[in-house]
Amino acid sequence: MLDIEAEAPLSSHDEADAARLVAIAESLGVNPTDLDEAVHDAAARYASDACNTAGQAQDDDVADDIYDEAGRQAADDVNNHGLDRQVPYLVAQYGAEEAEEIIRAAVDS
Template identity: 55%
Template sequence: MIDIEADPDLTPEDDAAADRLIAFAEVAGLDPANLDEWVHDAASRYASDECNSSGSDGDDEFDDAAHDEAGRQAADLNNSGLGNQIRYLVSQYGAKDTEAKLRAVAQVDAAA
C-alpha cells in the first residue's frame, strides 16, 4: 500500500551532506525525538498522495488506513536513530532545508 521511502538512495552529494549533518547533530547533542514530527510530516505526504490518487473519494476507512500505515513506517524510522532520520529528511527536503531545521532545533535545545 504505502511506502514512505524510509531507506533513501541518496546521491553522492546528498550522502556527503547527510554525513556532515549527522556529525553536526551528534556534536550539538540533538535529541532524535526533536525530529519525530518532521519525519511524520514527510511520511504523511505519501499517505495524502495515495488517498488523492486512489480515487477513494473520501473513503474514511481507506484514508485512515493509509495515514495509519505511513505513521507506522515513520515511527519505525524515528526509532531507528538520528542518522536514519537525517538521511530521510535530506532525501525528502534536501540538504539545505534539513541543515536549516537542524540548526534551528540545536538553537532551541541550547536555549532550554
C-alpha cells in the same frame, strides 16, 4: 501498498551532506525525538498523495488506514533508528539545505 521511501538511495553528494548534518545534529545535542515530527510530516506527504491518487480521500476509514501506515513506517523504519536514519531520510525528502534548517530548528524548540 504505501511506501514512504524510508531507505531511498542518496547520491554520493547527498550522502556527504547527510553525514555532515548528522555530525552537526550530534554536536548541537539534537535528540532523535526532536526530529520525529519532521519525519512524520515527510511520511504524511506520501499518505496524502496516496489518498488523492487513489481517490480515497473521501473514505475516512481508508484515509485513516493510509495515514496510520505512513506513521507506522515513519516510526519503525526511520525514527526508531535514530539520527543516522532520520537525517538521511530528511535529506532525501527535503534536500540538505531544508534538512539543516529542520535540525537547527529542533535545537531552538
